[in-house]
Amino acid sequence: MDTRHVAAAVAVARHGSFTKAAEELFMAQSTVSRQVAALERDLGRQLFVRRLRHVELTPHGRAFLPEAERLLEAVRRVLDTARDP
Numbered sequence: 001m002d003t004r005h006v007a008a009a010v011a012v013a014r015h016g017s018f019t020k021a022a023e024e025l026f027m028a029q030s031t032v033s034r035q036v037a038a039l040e041r042d043l044g045r046q047l048f049v050r051r052l053r054h055v056e057l058t059p060h061g062r063a064f065l066p067e068a069e070r071l072l073e074a075v076r077r078v079l080d081t082a083r084d085p
Helices: 003-015 018-025 029-043 059-083
Strands: 048-050 055-057
Touching: 003 018, 003 029, 003 048, 003 059, 018 029, 055 059
Parallel strands: none
Antiparallel strands: 048 055
């Protein structure tokens, strides 16, 4: 599991949109879509229900989201500590 993929999924969940998540992450929408799809393959679970104009979290996605946010915060703390012990 790649933390960049996790970050992409969290951004999609926050915005309810692959396009808006891509704007936040300064990526192409197709890149965000591929990252989320790769994460879903790695997990063996669908995290989002894709609709025409927005996406919604599945039950697995709702369970995944708070843990993913904690993971990303832990990664930020590790990087901050490594940069400024």
